[in-house]
Amino acid sequence: MSLGGRPRPQPDRDSAPWWEAVRRHELLVQECGDCGTLRFPPRAICGRCRSRRSAWAPVRGTGRVASWVVNHQVFLRAFADEVPYAVLHVRLDEADDLFMYGDLTGADPADVTPGMPVRAVFTDVDDDLTLVRWRPR
Amino acid sequence: MGLRDRAAIAGVGYTPFSKDSGVSTLTLAIDAILAALDDAGLGVDDVDALATHRVGDSTPPWVVAPALGVPEVHWYLDQFGGGSVSHAVIGQAAMAVAAGVARTVVCYRAINARSEFRMGGTGRGVAPVFDAQYQAPYGHFAPPQQFAMFTRAHMIKYGTTHEQLGAIAVTQRAHAAGNPRALKRDPITMEDYLASRWIAEPLRLLDCCLETDGACAVVVTSAERARDLAAPPVLISGAVWGGGDSLLSGQGGDFTVSEAARIAPRLYAMAGAGPEDVDVAELYDCFTYSVLVQLEDYGFCAKGEGGPYAASGATRLGGPLPVNTHGGFLSEGYVHGINHVAEAVAQLRGTAGDRQVRGAEVALSTAQPGYVLAGTSALILRADR
Structure with a gap:
């Protein structure tokens, strides 16, 4: 069974690092650098505390x-x-x-x-x- | 108060509904607009504003206006969006009228949703961007698939059953029998419903709306002016849109509550009415489940009780809350929201014929309840008696 014909994701500037990690078989989310909230999908800002500090965290x-x-x-x-x-x-x-x-x-x-x-x-x-x-x- | 009773719907127009209109969405728009103006006793020279919404599937106001020969456009709205903004278009027209920037707004939706632009994506590519990039590669992108996911979540949390969904389909088909415009008028039974094929489990074929070619238009003007026109005015007593969550991305993630729960309090407050005052409800029914969840989220029954409420017969003609008296998208046809508004107008004018809700004075008409794209929109309409 080939999966090659499926719609391919078009990574954007927020999601590209996530898809690159998947390519390495790593599943990541973002962790807010201030309040610690985990978030997915990738965004530049924490929707809870509005902090722009974040790091990629493995799940x-x-x-x-x-x-x-x-x-x-x-x-x-x-x-x-x-x-x-x-x-x-x-x-x-x-x-x-x-x-x-x-x-x-x-x-x-x-x-x-x-x-x-x-x-x-x-x-x-x-x-x-x-x-x-x-x-x- | 907000927009309460400041603007009114003065005219309604339709094209025939079909599976293949054979004409462009521009022609559909023109035909529906001219019919609506005729209903209002107005002409193209009276029009100074146009409003629509589309998702790359229809003709914008700045093409329709010159095609019709509108003398001068004072305001237009070309809103991006699908069913969730269908009622926001009319709300914004009311706002433009109340603000004095427009006098006569024609609101329209014109789609060849079967012969040209099928929502299911059949034949049309999916753009795997934004949230869709995390879903489309897994074969999850078409509206029935998305709503099936929400339906299942409701079944898990509240024990909602297939038969309860089926009651909605059966009821609406019975209503369509009284609607000469409806594409599907032959009655269906619960057995027919349960025997219909799976599309995306737990949704069957008969849970899904009819992909339709057609257009519908309404004329919005001030309440004061509408009283001098040809048709009995229907007041726009509440017009609300908004929300805030995109459930598609998964954050937040409770699929059992729609955005309707958020906007309902503001809507009722603006109209000075509550669910107990609503005589007839035209609820967005892309799928049976969207009716079920709105029965809860607009306050007609307790949260989680939408299934039993629908199955009780409460939403039938003659029941305490007749819902989708025209048959809805499931049986009349799918013009993405505005045909619900048009049906509400007929009910409040008392011109709905065999499907008339006797003495209807207050109607709720709603948009796609805020799944898929953030937010929803709704109107409370009132007879001007």
């Missing part, structure tokens, strides 16, 4: 399924061979309001349950792109 790559969708309709041809596929909304273990999206891998979409523990896995699509997907743990 464990573990979380729980907050919600999910099982896709049957083919909206783009790139996914024609993948339906039915599940996309997860994952709450990271580090903080209640840290979420990431990704598709389910290594399990049947019918077996997803609320709160199911998952772990991030990195799939190298080609020389330029790595995607973060989620596997039950």
Whole structure:
């Protein structure tokens, strides 16, 4: 199964370091340099204390399924061979309001349950792109 | 007070709804605007302002105005955005009228949402920028997928069921039977609903609105002037837009509450009315779930009770709160919000025929409740009696 036909992310000046880390198989979020709040997606400012100081912080790559969708309709041809596929909304273990999206891998979409523990896995699509997907743990 | 009762809707116009209009969005806009002006007893020479919203899928005011031969444009609005800003366009027209910068505003939405620009992205590329860069590569970008994610979260937290969503689809189809304009008028049963195919689980085909070609327009002018025009005026008693969260990015992350919960108090305060005063509600229904969550967030039932409330029959014609009396986007057609306003106007004029809510004096009409793009918008309209 090739993932190369999927829509490719267009990293911007805020997100480029994040995608570069994913390329190295590292999952990062930003940590506010003043109040310590973790945030994702990447932004120049902390929405809680408005500080501009931040550092990239690794996360464990573990979380729980907050919600999910099982896709049957083919909206783009790139996914024609993948339906039915599940996309997860994952709450990271580090903080209640840290979420990431990704598709389910290594399990049947019918077996997803609320709160199911998952772990991030990195799939190298080609020389330029790595995607973060989620596997039950 | 804000904008309360300072501006009014003086005219409404439609094109036919179809799956293939065969004409440009410019022609659709022109046809709907001319029909709305005719309804108001006005002509193009009376127009001094135009307002619309679009997401790269329609014709802007600065193309429509010269095509119509509008003598001079004093104000226009070309708002970026989809359903969430549909009612903000009319609210801003009311603001322009109240501020005295415009006298006669035509608000329109013209889309070939089936034959040219399908929201589902079928055939059209996705721009994986901003928040979408973290979603589109995983096959998560089309509106049914996004709303399925919110629906599931509500099911997990409150035990909302498929049958409760189905009740919304079945009710709205029954309402559409009384609407000659509706694209789908044949009744459906709960069995039909449950048998319809999955699009993005937990949403089925019959949870989804109809991709539609068509246009709708309304004329906004001052309340005082509207009283001298051809049609009975419908007062804009509350007009609110805003919000603040983008739930798409995941921060905050509670998909069970929409932005409607935030703007509802301001809306009701401006109108001097509460949910108990609303006689009829036209609630944005891109999907059944958006109706369900708005029943809660506009205060018609307790949080989490939207499913049981919808399933109780409360939203049927003849019930305490008839909802989407025209059939909504699920059965009339999808003109991205403004056809909800037009239906509310018909209800308040008492011209809704077989689907008339008897004695309707106060209507709530709402936009996409603030998922996907930050914010939402809504109007409270009142009969001028």
